[in-house]
Each structure stands twice: as C-alpha cells, then as structure tokens.
Amino acid sequence: MKSNSNNLLRREWMKGFKKSAGIVVFSLSILFPLHLFSDTLKIATDEWCPYDCLPGQNDGKVGYLGDLLVETMKARGHKVEFVEVNYTRGLELVREGKLDGTMACFREEAPDFIFPDFPLGKSNSTFFTLKYSSWKYSGTQSLKQAKMIGVIDGYDYVDPTVMEYLNAKPNNVLAMKGEKPLERLLEMLISGRITTIIEDKSVLEYKITQMGKVDLVKVSGVTDSVIDVFASFSPKKKNSKEYAKILSEETIKMRKDGRLQLLLDKYGIKDWQSK
Template sequence: MNSRLRPHDPYFPLLVFLLLFMAVAQSSNANELNPLPGQVVLAADPWCPHNCEAGSVVEGYMVDILRQAFALQDISVSYVNMSWARALQQARSHRVDGIIGVFAGDAGDFLFPEEALGYSETMFFAHPDSQWTYEGLKSLENRTLLVISDYFYAPGIHQYINNNRNQQDLIWELSGEHPLTRAITLIGQKRANLLFEDRQVMAWTLRNRPDLPKLRSSGNIYAAPVYAAFAPAHPHAQALARILSDGVRHLRASGELKRIYQSYGLGADGKARMVSPEGALNNSSP
C-alpha cells in the first residue's frame, strides 16, 4: 500500500504547515546561534581621500560612508591600517571582516556589495622634467615602473607587470608602510621613471606633503568603481554586503552621500571624482 500523503488528502495542509514551521524555527535558531556582529572590522592601507589614516580627524569619505551605512542597522565600524598585502591576508584568515578601497579585480574571491563607495581614475605620473606620455604598452619600454605589492592595476598594465615582475629595471615593487610617499620620492630622485596612481590620491598627497616633488601627470589609463568587500568565507559576508548596499542607497536618497563627497572637496556626481588633475591640487580639504 502506498502510504504517502497526496495534495487531496485531508492531512496534507497540516503536514505542509508543520514543515514550514520547522524550517522557520530552524532558521531562527541558526540566526540566534550566529547573530550579526555589533561591530565590523575593516582594514586597508591609507589611500586618502578614499580612506585615510585610521583614528585621524579625517578618515576618508569611504570610512564616513561605511560608518553611517552600518549605523542604520546599529553596527559600528572599526577601521584599521596595515599594508594592502597584509589586509588581504588578514581578511582571508578571518582576523578582520573585510577590506576598504578595493577594485573588483583586486580580490575576485571576496564578496562585493552591489553598491560601490566611490570612483577611481588612475594615471601615470613622471618626474616634473619628463616629457614622456603613455601611448600604449610599447611606450613603457626602457622605463622603470614603480608598483605597490598586491595592488591591482588596469587590466593591460596588470598583465604587463606580471610578465615583467622579475626584471627590476622594468618593475620595481614596493611594500610596507607609506609606499606612495616612497615612490614619489624615488621618482623625484630619478631612481625610477614612472608611477601608476589614482589622481585623487596623488592630488591629496601632494597637497598635504609640500616637501614631496610635484610629479607630472602623463596619461589617464583606467577608471573604475571602488568598494568595500568582505572576506570570502565570512559567515555574514552576504548579509553585511546587503546591509551596506541598502545603507548607501539610503544615504544617496537622503542627500547625505553627496554631502560626504563634497566635504572632501570631491565632485558631487555620485562618483566622487575630482574635476580635473590641476583643480584637484587646489581643492580645499576638510
């Protein structure tokens, strides 16, 4: 005899109800056993004005956005600085919850929210006396390009770096603390030829470090959104990404996102772009 219940059996609706009740109860118990954290720890190396020195008066527009977005769900943000390579490693080993100021190509195994926090426009920089301008990969021949360890660069440039990483006359890789100021100094001393950097970051750095040489911009290369992203195996990665995206949308609708961008002297077009490299150097900081 076939004893299985069928949709027309009188007890079938009751069985469906009991199964649904048990599923909801199990989900509720799982959430109680593994609730959302009251604080998220996010790491990055300083990349001002996107994200600046942790604990400073100005921590960066991305950090401001993150704090306000997560506060809508009563979650606080702890922002810590370390080298970019270490930030990636610490997130992958679950010592921090995520990273700030990341391109989609930077860490493909991380979980990215739907909403970006800002926008990056990257270009080459050279010595002030240099007349060099980027005209494709061939123009990099016989030039020493400074790069920062574990940074993602424009797709074509990134491949060029990987192909020539072992040739120090072509690729000089920097790591540790304050790699950008070291790179600018090396270019000024003519120990290397080129540096690839976000133009807002370069403008901010040169404005706040008048002792550094004022490098010459030598060609726009790459533009892309920048994000906060969460560790690939983090138990709450999907929930945190959703909360962040919802929070960014709320801040945009309320006008607060625009206010944050403008407080850093950035454009108010939703991409947080400087108006021009020249104008960026003269924008007032908060």
C-alpha cells in the same frame, strides 16, 4: 481530588504565563527594534587615501569608504572598528573569517567575498611625471623608454599592457616596499631619480596635495582600464549578506539627501557616479 485540581490550576496558569510572555516579547520588539542589538564589525584598512586612509597619517581621517561604512552601519545600530593591516594580509584575514570585511578592494581580487549591490568608487591607473618632463605613456614602447618607473610592490595596476610589462620584471621598474611607499616614490620623482609613477589618479593627487607639492607634477598618460572599487565582507561570516544590504540601502539614502556628497567634500572628491 486535590492533586488533580492543583494540576488543572497549574496548567491554566502556564497558559496565561506563555500568552503574557508572548505579549511582552512582541512589545519589546516594537520598542526596541532588533537592529539595536548591535554588532561591532572589524574592517581591514590600509593606506590608499582618499578611499581608505590610516588615521595616524591623515589627521584622523579613515577615508571616505571608512566614513561611509561608519555612517551606514550606525544607521542600523552597528559599530565599525578598523584594523590596520597590510592589504594582502587583510584580504587573507577577511577570507578566513578573522575580520568582517575590507574597506576597499576590487571584485576581481576577491570574487568569493560578499559585495554591496553597486561599486563605491571607480579607479584607473594614471601615470604622473614632473611638470617639465617630456615623457608620456602611450603603450609598451613608452614604458621601455622611461628611465625608471615607480610602482608599489604587490599592487595590481589592472591594465593588461601595464601588468604584462611589470610582471616581466624589467630593469627600469622600481617596486617600493615598506612604510609610506607612495610618499617615498613621490620624493624620488621630485628629486629626479625616477621618470614616472603609476597610481590611481585620486590617490596620487590626494597624497601630493597633502605633501604640498601639487605644482610640481602632472598627469602624463592614463590607462584604458577602469575598475570598480568596493567595500566587501567575509564569505565566512553569517551576517555578511545583511551588512552588504545595509551598505547598499543606506548609501542610496545618503546620496538622495545630500549626506554622501558632504562626506566626500571632506576629501575634495565628487560622487563617483557623477564622473
């Protein structure tokens, strides 16, 4: 009889404990939202300023997309850590799930990645020459007429006409490898060793301003192809869709309250939607 009575008391106590525990968990979920249990995202970064900047080369700046990732993820309790890696290798590491995402890429380069609801920039390849140069881009024939065209090895310049010419590996194309390739190409342009450089307009203008040589170059042609720029997340990571959702939702908030333009002002650029 004593044993049965003890069992009954034990069952009643367990019911009360489970109920109390449930109340405690529910209360904690109100006081401490789940997003406060934060992740640290590891994001691949390469030098493509102002979209994606290596802080060691840019007075600590990580690029407007880097700043945007930091701000949007912080709003939901997450942290961001940038991993400096060659662009192509970075895509591989993200695809393999060894990194959480990449700061700036084209959807066409990584269609299997997880993307936010809208692009975070727009890019088109632009030709730059010295101020006094008479050369202008007007299609394949003008490319043939250039003494030397400077490009960065492995880059996709998007426009079919340009890429068809570059992929044929003509003798008048110099594909720069190694560290600081754009800076070295600009030095060669200024010294008169090459005719023109192809690069995203914002990227080249940012770099030439940084070098203090903005008065020496001009735009000498723009390709017809405009391509969207995205931050993106690994197809192998279970939280990637949630990160993409956060990036989309928080960017919209930042645009509405003006914080996005304040962020872009640090790099001297306008909101890509206003262009």
